Amino acid sequence: MEIPEIVGAGLIVIGAGLGIGRIGGSAMEAIARQPEATAKIQTAMLIAAALIEGIGFAALFAK
Amino acid sequence: MFSKLSVSLALVGAMFLSVPTNAQDHDHHEDSHAEEAHETHDHAAEEGHDVKAQIKETIEHHLSDSYDFTITEGVSFPLPVILFDEGLKVFSSSKFHHGESVAEVDGNYYVLHHSKVYKTDALGHLTMDEHHHPTNAMPLDFSITKNVFMILVMAIFMFFLFKGAAKAYQTGQTPKKAGRFLEPLIIYVRDEIAIPNIGEKHYKKYMSYLLTVFFFIWFMNLAGMTPLGINVTGNITITFSLALITFLITQVSGNKHYWMHIFWMPGVPVVLKPVMAIIELIGLFVKPFSLMIRLYANMLAGHVVLMSIIGLIFVFGSWLISPAFFGLTLVLSLLELLVAALQAYIFTMLTALYFGSAVEEHDHH
Numbered sequence: 001m002e003i004p005e006i007v008g009a010g011l012i013v014i015g016a017g018l019g020i021g022r023i024g025g026s027a028m029e030a031i032a033r034q035p036e037a038t039a040k041i042q043t044a045m046l047i048a049a050a051l052i053e054g055i056g057f058a059a060l061f062a063k
Numbered sequence: 064m065f066s067k068l069s070v071s072l073a074l075v076g077a078m079f080l081s082v083p084t085n086a087q088d089h090d091h092h093e094d095s096h097a098e099e100a101h102e103t104h105d106h107a108a109e110e111g112h113d114v115k116a117q118i119k120e121t122i123e124h125h126l127s128d129s130y131d132f133t134i135t136e137g138v139s140f141p142l143p144v145i146l147f148d149e150g151l152k153v154f155s156s157s158k159f160h161h162g163e164s165v166a167e168v169d170g171n172y173y174v175l176h177h178s179k180v181y182k183t184d185a186l187g188h189l190t191m192d193e194h195h196h197p198t199n200a201m202p203l204d205f206s207i208t209k210n211v212f213m214i215l216v217m218a219i220f221m222f223f224l225f226k227g228a229a230k231a232y233q234t235g236q237t238p239k240k241a242g243r244f245l246e247p248l249i250i251y252v253r254d255e256i257a258i259p260n261i262g263e264k265h266y267k268k269y270m271s272y273l274l275t276v277f278f279f280i281w282f283m284n285l286a287g288m289t290p291l292g293i294n295v296t297g298n299i300t301i302t303f304s305l306a307l308i309t310f311l312i313t314q315v316s317g318n319k320h321y322w323m324h325i326f327w328m329p330g331v332p333v334v335l336k337p338v339m340a341i342i343e344l345i346g347l348f349v350k351p352f353s354l355m356i357r358l359y360a361n362m363l364a365g366h367v368v369l370m371s372i373i374g375l376i377f378v379f380g381s382w383l384i385s386p387a388f389f390g391l392t393l394v395l396s397l398l399e400l401l402v403a404a405l406q407a408y409i410f411t412m413l414t415a416l417y418f419g420s421a422v423e424e425h426d427h428h
Contacts, residue, residue: 039255043412050409054353057360 009060016056023048118374122367125292127178128208130156134291142212146173146180148202156206173202180204210295217282217295225278252277252411260415265422269415272312276305277411284362284403288396296406297362299355306355309414310348317421350417354410361406365399 027045031038133139141157148171158166159175165183166173174183181189181199189197207215228242238246257266257273283295295301323329325347328339372392376385 043255043259046405046409047412047416050357050413051353053361054357057364058353058356061356061360 012056012059016052019052020049023052114377114380115374118371118377122370122374125370126294126297126363126366128210128298129178130159130175130180130206130208132209132212142209143207144173144180145205145207146202147205148182152202180206209293210298210301213283213286213293213295214301217279217286221278221282248278249274256408256411256415260412260419261422262419264424265418269312269316269418272308273411273415276309276414277407280305280358280410281404281407284406285400287362287366288399288403294362294366296358297366299359302355302359305358305410306351309354309417310351313350313417313421314347316418318424320424321421350413354413358406358410361402365402369395369399 023045027041030041034041130144131139131141141155144152144154144156144158144166146152146168150169152168152171154166154168158164158168159173165186172183173180174189175181176189176197179201181197181201183189183199189199192198224241225245227240228238228245231237231239231242252274253266253270256277257270261269280296283293286293287296325343326340327336328343331339369392372388372395376388379385379388
């Protein structure tokens, strides 16, 4: 049985979503604990999220 | 084909008109629309299918580069086509008549097929292979296309904007005019992006590139949100060029520690060193590749989602549902404005990070 491409796209989105969600959640907790370090945490969060997003897009576009 | 402008006008109209009194109007509108598009079809199902095909065509047309600059439906101006094919051939893209006719230049014939120039005969025949791709010869194309034109316009605009901002500092320390808006951004790029990632010692020589790339991507992303239908940063060739420049600058400025960390990683067992070298070598090319894909995919996805939601208005064709999609488009447009700045920030940030890794001076492990 052939699995349609869209299933793979869905799996990618689930994976990337979980990853970015975890990063965002952890960053929220970290900011709540240490509000004075908000800027640094945000930067680190954005970089990590961008890296995951990059992999997600690469997987989506490479069929 | 409906331009973004007329779509938004129709939407604004929809917001102000009450539903019941215009039900008849709507039917009439739908009919005339379908008629002018495909006169031969009668069935409602087929009409729906045609609208979808039309929307798909509109989106594809918007995303691809073109040889003329379309401002709105029917208002466009041609751009020069520059081909290198047994000598330089320069002619106006109006010769193609929007891809409908064959352009004849010095005894050679050219035709447009899916926004690409192919060499052909006087009648414009294209021989297709089994995948429906033309097998005709493609001349080397250096045309000033819509994207190239927009880059040139933006370059001139940015040159005068920043020159004006810089001028104020020759007489005093207070920024004037546009400088008041630009100064905090420039300082942000310096203090939050360049210095923490590259370091106090080396950051200065990379500032010009970081600022250029930040403002270029940001302004281009914002230009993509105008109804002119510009999609420069959502074009993989342009993001490829930006990533290539970052890659080259990183490799050129790499010091001996940088190269040692790639080919002979210190602090790991000798058996592991060749394995690490292979992984690091792959990583060298993955970094700019991910830069390229991230910007391209983000902007492309943004445009596709926005235009698809506008297209849904025509699929449903109902005055009841349209305002909801109008609201959704508005909210997503605001999100896209955030993404425009965020992608410029992330591209600059990661570029600075790679430069930093190239010039970093290690204490020996």
